[in-house]
Amino acid sequence: MTAPSDALLARMMELHPKVIDLTLDRVCRLLTALDNPQTRLAPVVHIAGTNGKGSTLAMIRAGLEAAGQRVQAYTSPHLARFHERIRLTDGLIAEEALSAVLEDCSRANGATPITYFEITTAAALLAFSRNPADYTLLEVGLGGRLDATNVVDRPALTVITPVSIDHQHYLGTTLAEIAAEKAGILKRGVPCIVAPQADPALDVIEARAARLDAPLMTFGQHWHVGEDRGRLIYQDEHGLLDLPLPRLIGAHQVFNAGTAIAALRRLGFDEPAAEAAMTKADWPARLQRLRHGPLTDSGAEVWLDGGHNPAAGAALAEALTRLPPRPLHLVCGMLNTKDVRGYMRPLAGQAHSLTAVSIPGEAATLPASATAEAARDVGLPATTAPDLLTAVRRIAKDNPGARILICGSLYLAGQVLRENG
Template structure:
């Protein structure tokens, strides 16, 4: 019986279980053995940052596709299947293609040390080099400076979304240290579109840009987003565009939409394509209203089920800002990896949440236990208890409620992926 890509991916995980060790040496070696597919790619837009990378890429992809362009996309992690990480002209890489790519990379690497992300990034570059497209949207996996995607010597554009505290065990314990890692994607004479940053992060990015000679287009300086009732006004240099609200929910998505629109303009897109992309964009697990599946079917009249994969302080602040505008009570079902700062995510939400049920993320060795997750929530002043699984968590919240509520499943993209696989 022939093997599947899932079997190869699992074998790669087992063969290379090394702790993340950021370096470009291993992937450079493998790419050389593969004939340097990273040098045969369509024009690349390279995106780093802490929050919003996926949303900016989804928005820009929608704009480019509205203009009739073929767009390759590389993102991580996936929600349901690994194939989502590698999109060829808009579609997830086919199973037969992915299996062949993984086997080629595995054979080329041999017994050499390499991480899972590095070898799968090499497979993605091989896929992108073999299939024609107009643009490749490339998301940084972790950090920037030493991320496997940073072998691209001369992208068409770079972008840095808002930088905040995350992955401190790999990127540094302070915001300036983390910002310096993100700014590692800046390249000489390659324009970088920068989201609004905290002052200490902005200073580091500006200093790095001056050092390498990268022109910056910064939010609130070279470009500006002004919210309006029917959308937003984008000031880009001397020009102004009136654009519609993006189809993604949340006030923060206006910021992502503005950054994507500035990138789109640098790629030569007309305002009509930018507006069409804003209206058509889809990006699961980002304040997504769930409308199908057994969890939704079990909800009494008036209840709603929502899903968000955010997991750091900035994500908690964003969700709290949205919740402030909701009239119905907010209950949380929450699970988180033990590599994340649970209190930083939960603290901003404390004043908005009526009750919380904590769950372990199914199948994730690094998940907090339900009891640990609940303890973090109680320490932040949230009425919380552990639950055995998602179904039990939702049922308990409904059983003890005096009136209908909005239930938000949150805390991890890995948890969001499980929800979408089983209840989407």
């Protein structure tokens, strides 16, 4: 059954001919018409970066909630349904409340051109302004400087997770150019937590922070994190924490965890919040084991991951080494805007095969044949399948005891979560 919000969201897709068109003019105009809800939010933690934004936000949220704080959060894209993007203090936004803020935004905007992300971000900010909370967590959609979330003049804290090459058509072709866009969320005098960065990115972030007199808490300088004997060890000027490893799998999650802990410490929360960030955070489609639904009926071990750029591929390859050994076979679907070979190259040494699929309903999907060709180019035996279920069942039949990983795109991951229960 179609919900009222579905029709409103479909109508919003028609307000601007481009999917992505970075500027703050349109969203600021709409927010003004809505009486500037962004000025009436609970203290904001604004998070930018290429990889790890969602996981870091999830850990910060878990830590704050364990400390008794009421937290609301905005993330994108959604996986199964739009409501996931707007989390209020009592859970995902209800259909009635979502329809109300979408209708208010649609009425205030009229037929004036505005992108889907801009008008739905305005809707999220409007919902947050109507909901009593202690903290608001905002994840940047794309870039930072011109992202629709970058409308809060004075957040409580900003966070920049690792910056790497992605979205070159919009953010720049070099790491320094991309970092400059991410660093656009820095605000004068507002502290910023900086995750591990390559030197060109860190140089840009530090230069902008100096111009804005924004205090930095930077990995390797002001805080340190690592794994030791199956524990996470975090240290900063306030002392050392010996914690469980994060619930989210992979060495990269150790650094995301350190970033979250640094943020919690800066906000005034200590060890109990940090431990909850490790043990209670949940973030779907980040090396997630699927245990129910038609994709698992074959008896195979099936995993799901939504990473889609070279840095995510490298992190995924490392994380897979931490699982008990089993023959690995990939089912992969990607968008034509991504560095497909760069993503696959780290995985080629571990996987026995790749079965390529197209992503249903996505105009920018890479054809399965092109995905398979890219896999072969990096030395990974590849074939194609007409759909996910066929791919998984074929692999399970031909390779009893296999580990099957569905990967390459958050849009593909969303389809899996919608259709696999």
